[in-house]
Amino acid sequence: MSIAGKSQKSAKFRCNRLLLTAVLGLYFIYTFIPIFYVITASTKTNPDLFNTFGLWFSNDFHLWQNLRDLFTLYDGIFLKWLRNTFVYATVSAVGSTVFATLAGYAFAKYDFAGKKFFYALVLGAVMIPQTALVIPIFLLLSEVGLLNTAWAVILPSLVFPTGVFLMRAYVDDAISNEIIDAGRVDGAGEFHIFSKLAFRMLMPGFTTVFILAFVANWNNYFLPLVVLNSPENFPVTVGLANWYATAVGGTGGVLLYTVVMAGSLVSILPVIIAFLIMQRFWQGGLGAGGVKA
Amino acid sequence: MSGTVTKRRPKSRVIISKKIAPYIFLLPFLLFFFAFLIVPLLYAFDLSVYKKTLVGGTRFVGGENYVKAFTDPKFWDGVLTLFKFGLMQIPIMLGLALLFALILDSGIVYAKSFFRVSFFIPYAVPAVIATLMWGYLYGPAYGPLTQVADALSLPRPEFFSAGAILPSIANIAVWEYMGYNMIIYVAALQSIPQDLEEASMMDGASAFAYAAKIKLPMIVPTIIVTIIFSIIGTLQLFAEPYLMINLARNVINTSYTPNIYAYTLAFTAQQINYSAAISFVLGGVVAVVSYVFMLAVNRGDDK
Numbered sequence: 001m002s003i004a005g006k007s008q009k010s011a012k013f014r015c016n017r018l019l020l021t022a023v024l025g026l027y028f029i030y031t032f033i034p035i036f037y038v039i040t041a042s043t044k045t046n047p048d049l050f051n052t053f054g055l056w057f058s059n060d061f062h063l064w065q066n067l068r069d070l071f072t073l074y075d076g077i078f079l080k081w082l083r084n085t086f087v088y089a090t091v092s093a094v095g096s097t098v099f100a101t102l103a104g105y106a107f108a109k110y111d112f113a114g115k116k117f118f119y120a121l122v123l124g125a126v127m128i129p130q131t132a133l134v135i136p137i138f139l140l141l142s143e144v145g146l147l148n149t150a151w152a153v154i155l156p157s158l159v160f161p162t163g164v165f166l167m168r169a170y171v172d173d174a175i176s177n178e179i180i181d182a183g184r185v186d187g188a189g190e191f192h193i194f195s196k197l198a199f200r201m202l203m204p205g206f207t208t209v210f211i212l213a214f215v216a217n218w219n220n221y222f223l224p225l226v227v228l229n230s231p232e233n234f235p236v237t238v239g240l241a242n243w244y245a246t247a248v249g250g251t252g253g254v255l256l257y258t259v260v261m262a263g264s265l266v267s268i269l270p271v272i273i274a275f276l277i278m279q280r281f282w283q284g285g286l287g288a289g290g291v292k293a
Numbered sequence: 294m295s296g297t298v299t300k301r302r303p304k305s306r307v308i309i310s311k312k313i314a315p316y317i318f319l320l321p322f323l324l325f326f327f328a329f330l331i332v333p334l335l336y337a338f339d340l341s342v343y344k345k346t347l348v349g350g351t352r353f354v355g356g357e358n359y360v361k362a363f364t365d366p367k368f369w370d371g372v373l374t375l376f377k378f379g380l381m382q383i384p385i386m387l388g389l390a391l392l393f394a395l396i397l398d399s400g401i402v403y404a405k406s407f408f409r410v411s412f413f414i415p416y417a418v419p420a421v422i423a424t425l426m427w428g429y430l431y432g433p434a435y436g437p438l439t440q441v442a443d444a445l446s447l448p449r450p451e452f453f454s455a456g457a458i459l460p461s462i463a464n465i466a467v468w469e470y471m472g473y474n475m476i477i478y479v480a481a482l483q484s485i486p487q488d489l490e491e492a493s494m495m496d497g498a499s500a501f502a503y504a505a506k507i508k509l510p511m512i513v514p515t516i517i518v519t520i521i522f523s524i525i526g527t528l529q530l531f532a533e534p535y536l537m538i539n540l541a542r543n544v545i546n547t548s549y550t551p552n553i554y555a556y557t558l559a560f561t562a563q564q565i566n567y568s569a570a571i572s573f574v575l576g577g578v579v580a581v582v583s584y585v586f587m588l589a590v591n592r593g594d595d596k
Binding site (some may be wrong): 013016017020021023024027028030031032033034035037038041049050053054055098099100102103105106107109110112115118121122125126127128129130131132133135136137138139140155156158159161164184189190191194215218219221222226236237238240241244245248260261264267268271272274275276279 | 317328417419551
C-alpha cells in the first residue's frame with residue numbers, strides 16, 4: 001500500500017510541494033522585510049536614509065557611527081534603558097512564572113473550598129482592559145510612593161493569569177494522580193512532592209510560560225509609560241518611542257532617525273537570538289493549554 | 294498498609310497538610326492578584342461613581358459618568374473603529390495562521406522548521422518597535438514602498454490617509470501576531486493521535502486535503518480560544534495607533550480607540566473619574582462580545 005502510494009506521489013506530490021513551499025516563502029519575505037529594513041537603515045547616514053533605496057545598503061557604511069551615537073547620546077541613556085528592560089523583564093517573568101506554576105498546580109491537583117470561584121476570577125481577569133487596571137494602579141502606587149521606581153513596573157507584572165491557565169492544563173497533562181499518591185504513601189509531605197517530584201516534570205511547561213511572560217514584559221509599553229516619568233527609569237520601548245516622536249515631530253530630531261533604527265535593531269536582536277536558541281523548549285508547552293481549552 | 298510498615302509521620306499530619314497545601318500554593322499568586330488586580334479594579338469602580346468639580350471638590354454622582362459614557366459618541370466611535378479593525382484583521386490573521394499550520398503539519402513542504410520559527414519571530418518584536426519599523430516603511434517621503442511606487446511611476450500609496458490608516462495598522466497586527474497563533478495551531482494539530490496520521494500517508498499528495506477535512510474539525514476548540522483572545526486583544530488596541538498619531542495627525546485623534554481615549558482623559562484632560570467609567574464600559578463591551586461569540590458558537594454546535 002505504502003509503496004503504491006509513493007509511486008503515485010511523484011509528479012503531483014512534488015508539484016504541490018513546490019507550490020506550498022512557495023506560498024510559505026512569500027510570507028517569509030513579508031515577515032523579513034521590516035527586519036531587513038531595520039538592518040539596512042541602521043547602516044546609513046540620515047541623508048542616505050532619505051535618498052537611497054530603503055531595502056538595500058548605501059555606499060557609506062555608517063553602522064558603527066550610529067551605534068556609537070546610540071550608546072553615547074544623552075550620556076548613554078540607551079544602555080540604561082536596555083539594562084532596565086532586562087531587569088524588569090527577568091524579575092517579572094521569574095516571579096510571575098513561579099507564582100503561576102504554584103497556582104496552576106494547586107488548581108490541577110487539589111480539591112478545596114473556593115476552587116471554582118478563584119479559578120473563575122482568574123479566567124475573568126483575562127478580559128479586563130489594560131486601562132481599567134493601569135490607571136488605578138498609577139493612583140495607588142502614587143499614594144504609597146512607589147511611582148517612578150522599578151517596583152512600579154515589576155509588582156503589577158507579577159500577576160499573569162494566562163500563565164495560571166496554561167500551567168493548570170500542563171499539570172493535568174504531565175502529572176498523574178498516581179505519582180502524587182505514591183509520594184504520599186511514601187510519607188512525603190505535599191511541598192516535598194511538589195519540589196522533588198512534580199516540578200521537574202513541569203519544566204517544559206514552566207519554560208513555555210516563562211518565555212511568554214518574558215516576551216510580554218520585554219515588550220510592555222503601556223504600564224511603564226504610565227507609571228514611570230524620569231527617562232533613566234524607562235525601558236527601551238518607552239525610551240525609543242519618545243525618540244521616535246521627537247524624530248517624526250520634526251523639531252531638531254532628524255539626527256534621531258537612524259539612531260532609532262539602530263536602537264530597534266539592538267533591542268530586538270537579543271530576543272530573536274534567544275528565541276532561536278530556545279525554540280526546542282517553547283514549542284512543546286504551548287500545546288497543552290491550547291488543546292485543553 | 295495495615296501496620297506492617299511503620300511510617301515516621303503520623304497520618305493526621307498528612308491529611309491536614311493536604312487540606313492546607315493548595316491554599317499555600319495559591320497564596321503568592323492570589324496575594325498579588327488581589328493587590329494589583331482586584332484592589333485597583335474596586336478602586337477604579339469607586340473612582341467612576343465620583344466627579345471632580347471646580348467648586349466643591351469631589352462629589353458622589355452615582356451612575357452619572359456611566360450615563361455619559363453610554364451616550365459619548367467619541368467612545369462609541371472608538372468601539373466602532375475597533376469592530377471594523379477586528380472584522381478585517383482577525384479573519385486574515387487567523388486564516389493565514391490556520392492555513393500555514395495545516396501546510397506545516399501535513400509535512401509536504403521543504404524547510405518546515407525554518408518557516409515555523411521565522412514566522413514566529415515577529416512575536417518577539419515589541420509592538421512599539423514593530424510600529425516604528427512599519428512607520429518607516431510606510432513613510433510618505435522616504436519609505437521604500439513609496440520609492441518602489443516612484444520607480445515604477447505608479448501613484449504613491451498613502452498609508453496614513455483616512456481610508457488607509459486602519460488597514461495599515463491591521464497589517465502591523467497581522468505581522469506581529471500571525472506566527473503566535475500559527476504555533477498554537479501547530480501544537481494542537483500535533484497533539485492529534487498518531488494512528489489517524491498514518492492514514493494520510495497512503496497518498497501524500499492529498500495530505501493537505503486530509504489535514505483540512507479530518508484534522509481541522511478536531512482543533513475547533515483551539516480556534517475558538519484564539520478568536521476570543523484576538524477579540525480581547527483588539528478591543529484593547531493602544532500602542533500601534535498611539536505611536537502613529539504623529540504620522541497621521543488628522544486621522545488618528547485622541548479618542549481613536551477606547552484605550553487611547555481613556556488614557557488621554559486620565560493624563561491629559563485630568564478627568565480620572567470619567568476615564569475610569571470609560572474603562573469599565575470597555576470591559577463590559579469585551580465581556581459582552583466574548584459572551585455573544587461563545588453563544589453563537591454553542592448554538593452552531595447544537596444544530
